[in-house]
Amino acid sequence: xxxxxxxxxxxxxxxxxxxxxxxxxxxxxxxxxxxxxxxxxxxxxxxxxxxxxxxxxxxxxxxxxxxxxxxxxxxxxxxxxxxxxxxxxxxxxxxxxxxxxxxxxxxxxxxxxxxxxxxx
Numbered sequence: 001x002x003x004x005x006x007x008x009x010x011x012x013x014x015x016x017x018x019x020x021x022x023x024x025x026x027x028x029x030x031x032x033x034x035x036x037x038x039x040x041x042x043x044x045x046x047x048x049x050x051x052x053x054x055x056x057x058x059x060x061x062x063x064x065x066x067x068x069x070x071x072x073x074x075x076x077x078x079x080x081x082x083x084x085x086x087x088x089x090x091x092x093x094x095x096x097x098x099x100x101x102x103x104x105x106x107x108x109x110x111x112x113x114x115x116x117x118x119x120x
Contacts, residue, residue: 001118002027004070006085010059011036012043012104013076013093017111023052024115035059040097042104050108072118 003021005014010032021028036059044054062085067073073085077092091114096103 002071004073005030007076008033009036012040012097013107015039015057016043016108019047019052019054019057020111021115031060031062031065033062035061042101046104046108
């Protein structure tokens with residue numbers, strides 16, 4: 001499945017979703033409407049705890065991503081409003097930025113549950 005994950009900053013949730021989706025065999029990318037400067041350290045840490053590759057993860061703008069040809073475009077739950085993006089699902093995930101690593105772990109685990117649901 002080809003999955004595009006979008007949010008505002010593209011530093012936490014959507015980066016985890018991109019890496020996890022690839023880990024589970026999907027083609028995946030992520031982007032933000034107002035991308036930050038770097039991927040959140042805690043996002044990288046909780047992925048690496050599970051042996052998920054974080055290679056190549058970096059914030060990207062939706063303006064720089066080809067939004068055609070994806071099986072699903074998924075919003076992370078930050079109210080992304082882009083008329084040009086046909087959002088298939090909104091996962092309603094709270095932004096863990098600035099919170100404890102346990103919140104990042106919980107977010108990661110919810111992303112995994114959502115990916116498993118899509119694959120079923």
